[in-house]
Amino acid sequence: MIMDNFEFAPAPPQRCPEAYGPRANNNQKRCFQLAQAFFKDGVRRARERNERQLDLERRLEDPAVGPRREQLWKLGGMSEAKYLRFLRTKEELSNYIPIKTIGKGYFGEVKLVRKKQDGKVYALKRLAKTEMVSHEQLPRVRAERDALAESDSEWVVKLYTTFQDSTSLYLLMEYLPGGDLMALLIKYQIFSEDITRFYAAEMIMAIEAIHNLGFIHRDIKPDNILIDREGHVKLADFGLSKGFSKSHDHSYYRELLQKPAPPNNKPANRNSVNLDEIALTVSNRAQINEWRRSRRLMAYSAVGTPDYIAPELFTGQGYSFEIDWWSLGAIIYECLVGWPPFASDNSYDTYRKIVNWRQTFFFPDDVYLHPNAAHLIRSLICDASSRLGSRGGAAEIKAHPFFAGVDFNSLRRIEAPFRPHLESDEDTSCFPVDELPQGEGFSNGPTNTNGTNGHQATASNFQEEEVTPEMCLPFIGYTFKRFEKTFM
Template sequence: MNVSEFASPPEKRPESYGRNARYNQKRCFQVAQGFFKDAVRRARERNDRLKELERRLESPEVLLRREQLWGHSGKLEARYLRFLRTKEQLSNYSVVKTIGKGYFGEVKLVRKIQDGRVYALKRLFKSEMISKEQLPRVRAERDALAESDSEWVTKLFTTFQDNTSLYMLMEFCPGGDLMAILIKFQIFSEDITRFYAAEIVNAIEAIHNLGFIHRDIKPDNILLDRGGHIKLADFGLSKSFRKDHDSCYYQELLQRPTSQMSRLGNRNSVNIDAIQLTVSNRAQINEWRRSRRLMAYSSVGTPDYIAPELFYDQGYSFEIDWWSLGTIIYECLVGWPPFASENPQDTYRKIVNWQHTLFFPDDVQLSHNSVHLIRCMINSPEHRLGRNGVAEIKNHGFFAGVDFTTLRRIRAPFEPPLTSEVDTSCFPVDDLPQTEDPAPSLAGDDDSPTPEMFLPFIGYTFKRFEKSYS
């Protein structure tokens, strides 16, 4: 039969597809892309390990140990393949303590039953993710952490799921977060601020190099490891230019009503319902910090460190993270964020009017370089320091003498006083209930999850093979 006798295929008309069809097409593309990307990466890594082994075996120094090395490498590869086939599940871990609770889930300190290693296990409830339309957030965090292998970012080891929850197994950073240190010490010297700011610069640079914008840089998301060095966490609001994550979150916040709108008065004034934050009123500052920390775990969020362009339906890029760093440097040196107010709506309005609301108190002595750096970061996008790359930040006078390549070899200003590998004294766990919370479910029978509890999370599973597994 002649090929020309076949009827031509029907014309494709994607514009006629429904919303669900377009969404499923996009999800299938992402799942297939992720599957083959991981497969190719693993094949290349195994090939590189084989080449490295063959190179070592050619050395005369290992002539008598060739069979031993070859056999040992074969066992390691077998363990690697077994690791890929092993199914992760909640029963593989024993809970030590709950160390954090959020609006959509919780974080527990767990120990792996098989080898006794300690991790932080983040649990997110599927029904909450679906009902609150948070699927883009969980996908963004999973993608960012899976692609990162930086020493400045909390390491994600594996993700798995059951019928009601999503799980992210991450490294445990026992030093708590930067907000806890700010609550304890209230204010930092310029040297200590310079140290933490330099490490945060390295962390932001690492995620920018992967093509991600964090969009939620704040002290609560800056964790401290066992040595007191920082690790960037919580990528739930991150955005990749290669994937279409939701960006309407901040615009919704700005539009939320407030009962205090009638009292705003002149929006160009620095006293827009401001808190009376002064050096002589540190008790009020810490009380504000504690209430702000509670807000961080609510559905409202914390707006104090958000760049103004995120509130508008306009383009933005990597420079929004440098605005957030500028606000953190200000808080470390002054004692409170530059746009702090008693309610989120007033903070939003102070941020969008930053030209008139940013000021430095007279009773806090700051160097010229620190003030200049803050003003260059808390600035319009077209003039913000960092818009042309991280080098212009590292070369600023505030960081004179800092070697950004050796920071993790320097002793940190605050080393957590830990007594064991499961010490949680740096976390505010006293007020957290330690009982197991039942996961809310829309699935009905847990043995037969409905499609809406399964389909949105296809491709969520991730496994990172570490040398420690061998």
């Protein structure tokens, strides 16, 4: 074809980002990052379906299957069809009957709920979109959702599904009725070396499971170590976790140390006991335990509880997975000694003590620790470059003499030191529900992502409002539905 008679208009000039306003540029970045996450979920779901088919085909090749081959193939197809229908079914708040509030935090709340369809009990975490956006918590929400969705470990609280409406985000998780490790510390004040070894070993398995997924938890503390009905632990509350994705990038700890100290050194975020007036000795355990109860109140704040945080997060140094092992050392210290190693009456002083740990870290003279226990703690609460686990991961810590004789692969088959006594599947006796406001239905009041027990999350307003791009774009691809059990 002769093209001489055709005239083509010049291509329009490519417009630079400066040609648009900040709102348009921010929305473009969010769309790019979240579209990536959205299609990643689609690819993952297709791969998982293919793997299930290959696994079923391998099972059918077993001669022992015999005449049941056709029946198993048909059941597999029915399960897949049921799951596809489940994916198309809209999940909404009206599908659940609220039972009791079991946790609150700064941006949300967690309720014990019963699903109308199957009658099962779950923990439903609710987060306010407006609070997530206005307080720049979007990376925390995405990190928690991704960590729980990607995990299929017995050491991590199971996420069944996530959904949303115009005002809120929801995470439906398994209900762990045993409460958390902090509740056990409040009840028993101090653990023996054997009991500490048991919980430390299980925490190592839980932290290792998250690290294997490529996530750093960054908020390992007794409140986030949940106890199941058999007395074994599961790791929860991934609101501060960091994956190596742009959508997980945030600066939660930026400028914490630049904040002014509380006036006159008065307590901040503590309501009952001034720790600075208490000598940290064995004889004062009752007062120290009262301070520990008041420490739970800090989890309702946006800052959270800093007692177990590694110094690298405050000083602006680079860090990696080893920061979670510092937190493990701090928890082991508290289990054996009775209080955290850098306990102070306000978060500002705690930050300062942690950053200056070489001058502030010590073992009390009146508390005896076995040399192996003391060495393990010192090997975890130390410089990141020489910290146990910084080179060989969890395997380094498992090989420490303190864990001699521990079979890490059979921990969940061992009887736990403390097993909760439960009256029913709705039993909440292991949670401080009496300290939380209870009401009928789902509250329209406060709600937070940072909770004291992993089921916690609070304070925001869930009133209906106009749906804007700022409330839609950040949450594209947030919905998740697990194949196993959710639709059974």
